[in-house]
Amino acid sequence: MKTIDEINHKISRGEAAVLTASELKRQVADGEHLSVADVDVVTTATFGIMSGTLALVHIPVSAPGTFHHAEKAWLNGVPAIPGPCPNERLGVVDLVVFGTSRANQSYGGGHLFRDLVEGSEVEITVETGGRQISRNVTLAEMDLARIVTTRSAFMNYQALVNRKEGTERTIFSVRGISGPFREVTVSGCGDINPLQNDPQGRVIGVGSRVLLNGGMGYIMGTGTRSTRKHPNIAAFADMKEMAPEMMGGFVTSDGPECITSIGAAIPVLDDTILDSIRITNAGIPLPVADIEDRTAFTSSHYGEVWDHTDLVITYSPEACLQCEPCQAAAICPTRAIIPGERIDPLRCVHCGTCLRECIGDAFSGNLGTITVEGRPVPITCRQSSREHALRICHHLKTLIIEGKFHLTGKCGDLW
Template sequence: MERTVEEICEKISKREAVVMTAHEICRLVMKGEDIKLEDVDVVTTGTRAIMSGTYAVMSFPIEAPRQFTRAKKIFLNGVPAFSGPCPNERLGILDLMVFGTSHSNLRPDYGAGHLFREMVQGKEIEVSVITDENDTFTSSITLDEMPFARLFGTRHCFKNYSAFVNCSSKAVNTIFHATGFNPDLSGATVSGCGEINPVKNDPLLETIGIGTRFLMNGSEGFVIGSGTRSSAARPNLTGFADMHDMDPQLMGGFATSAGPECIVSWAIPIPVTSQVVLDAIKTTDAGIPLPVMDVDCRKPIGQADYGNVWHDVDLAVMFKPSACRQCPTCEAEEKCPMDAIYWNNGKLVLDRYLCFNCGLCSTLCPAGVFTARLGSIKANMKCCDAESYREVPIVLRQSDRKRALKMAEDLKNKVIDGSFRIGQMAERLK
């Protein structure tokens, strides 16, 4: 039995559709229940992670001390922007792009991800301009004053990303760790939300296509194609959404040992149109491959699964400030990639609004102020030409499954109450 998206949408409009999250389906499967096609109509999914291939396009008028021909260089809070694609000669309007990997020339741990979040928070942004005439001036603007501001993803929502380990005998600075990646297989970092990831739940892209409506950072947007480096085995997506409607809690900047990166969140509803789609939805974390990569040479050395990452672990870091020993240097505070740990009037604070639940603090604090079971990567790994079974503890997560679960739940409620409308794609992705 197969169903069309139109048939499912009609059931939604009549309030007859069964809408569940991917997590709910997988929990039923693990309990031994046999989920059939007639049991569910729509499954909601979500992922929140550091996502490469993020950029913003903006256009806004700028107050200048005198008329200028074009802006040659532009900086937003010190983050470089690229002028164009429209020249806007003598109009006093800036059209620009900001790459998610760009870093501030003023603060080394501040990047485009931080900038995007502060814009969505409504904070005033400093705009510095160097014109074709080599005049320099600064102004300020808020997102509300920008007529056009959209966030794009060119390589988002990988069905299954990778776990990283360091087989070498030296520390490695990399975007895949918040600190120098310690040598000799002493720890692993991971990314990917496993069974609730959107593309994992529709790996053949039967229902996700060009024109599919989804939520990026809480704002309605559209899928516009396959992402860069997308493949049949590891598909990913391209999409965009308006920044004006985004939720700052779902985005931000994440400091790595190779510079700040950009956090982005996606939530997509999957109409359950066929048995193929349902079978993918029913695949739990333990059935999703997780390639293990050597971060030093960037080569695959083994394969684990997402059960290693998300089964029997803590999704959130537990915080017990009374256990603090007042260490001369608080490593957890110093190395938190989100700056979510700080002191206030002599008291240690964990800002849950900022916290990404990466778990790094739990591996650094000797007193147990921060604790979390992060799991371990278990696989046969070929390191230094010798293959053996290894169990490497996870020391950092670059995906926040706790908030991704909430996003899927929120989207489920929106589909049920009609505030989010599922639509038919314009064309299948190739």
């Protein structure tokens, strides 16, 4: 049996054997025999809509003595909660901003967080004593800016259908979910999800170091709605270390949501841990629920979502009919489509919504189908991006190989 200290020494010496989860599973599928001696660390990740995301920020607003304390506040129109510290007469505010709060139906907390990380100026407006004070501010001017997740990296999630006639507006779809059984939306990155590769919580726990939106962070414990059967985590990280392409906003049929990503390194200490990492998509259940009550009534598996489907949506400009307006661009939940030109690779999350909107079929990608009670139902929206999660796995692998990311042993169990 290895120890985390031993693995960290190997990382420091540039001798650690590091694989991404997909690389290890591919080797196993190819018939290679892997033992604990062959691999020290396996990198895992997930990327997608995670409503349980908030920001805690400390912002200078005006000179000391200008106002007593903030009663209300907004950042780019997104409502923020002042406090808990009143910062009386200091001219500064502590704010909590939910990733699901919104300025309007197309701009919310997730968009705001990405704008800040990109270095954009945002407007801070404070209401105090019957007046408003506003100024523009950047992330660099904030003494503290931290993302906190209250519920993230679920050990995979579920698929949702509508069993009734009509279309249900929901955060789980860009256009709404039409029924009966006309389409299905999915979440979860399958067999590269961190908790899916450590289902017993042997090495992932309180104090484990992770990448949160590309920045170095730590796990605080379990998140809300976490259960032993369907666990998730709560984590935090400094916004100033984050990567904008690993986070952002996503406009659903029920308004803006928040995109968040988590990457975790699993130390391969013994055979039990290695055996857990061998799991593949086809062996991971995918509960199928009705959007009306979100109660699972049947089950599929993640092999139908991620095996033999296209992880990336592609665009053929020669097929573009130059429609005015471009319906695909108008409905794109991340505003990644530049009509007649290209898809912005730093914004597209490969959800697949554009595939059914473009009458010229300029966009292509096989999203697959899910078998629901014996019938194939087409996947029309993926709210998780395995492509992005794979990038995070590779990035984390590189950081470890370069000695820039060492493992932390957990200081407490998740369950």
